[in-house]
Amino acid sequence: MPRTRLDDGSGPGGRATRRDAARLEALYDAHAAPLWRYVVHLTGDRAGADDIVQETLLRAWRTPRILEEDPSTTRSWMFTVARHLVIDEARSAHRRREVDVAEVPERVAGDGTDALFEAIIVEEALAALSAEHRAVVVRAYYRGLSVAEMAGELEIPPGTVKSRLHYGLRALRLALQEKGVTR
Numbered sequence: 001m002p003r004t005r006l007d008d009g010s011g012p013g014g015r016a017t018r019r020d021a022a023r024l025e026a027l028y029d030a031h032a033a034p035l036w037r038y039v040v041h042l043t044g045d046r047a048g049a050d051d052i053v054q055e056t057l058l059r060a061w062r063t064p065r066i067l068e069e070d071p072s073t074t075r076s077w078m079f080t081v082a083r084h085l086v087i088d089e090a091r092s093a094h095r096r097r098e099v100d101v102a103e104v105p106e107r108v109a110g111d112g113t114d115a116l117f118e119a120i121i122v123e124e125a126l127a128a129l130s131a132e133h134r135a136v137v138v139r140a141y142y143r144g145l146s147v148a149e150m151a152g153e154l155e156i157p158p159g160t161v162k163s164r165l166h167y168g169l170r171a172l173r174l175a176l177q178e179k180g181v182t183r
Helices: 018-043 046-061 064-068 075-091 113-127 131-141 147-154 158-178
Strands: none
Touching: 018 046, 018 064, 018 075, 046 064, 046 075, 113 131, 113 158, 131 147, 131 158, 147 158
16 A cells, blocks of 8 residues: 655644654554555455545544554554445445436336236136126225115115125135135
């Protein structure tokens, strides 16, 4: 990993000194190579590892507590920061190759094949019902009639409509199960 020297020793907000630069240089000397190998092991990306190590050192530089500690005692902190950066990069949209587009693409319209097959299966199952049961089920579920409306149309008592609807649905469910419909 190529080593770059600090230009003037000024850090975030102009507060860093030459002493901070020397401490950062000591952190780099002590941890950059092992940190880089660790990140390459995690990602398999050598160029990306350079970026992660650079960002880790930048965060160390921005954390006065780390700069004040002995470089030999900060390794676990730096490896933890690097691991979190790798995780953040893996979760980011950039990593998933997501790109913004000017227009939202049109939705793909279904071909209706599944709906056609379902309609055929339901039609065959309805055909298996008696005429009385089929008349009530079709009026209730396809035409949306109430019990009173069906009773008036079919000229039968409302109790009979409810009974035929109950037994008609039960027979329809069995007919659909025989055809392999499970839902």
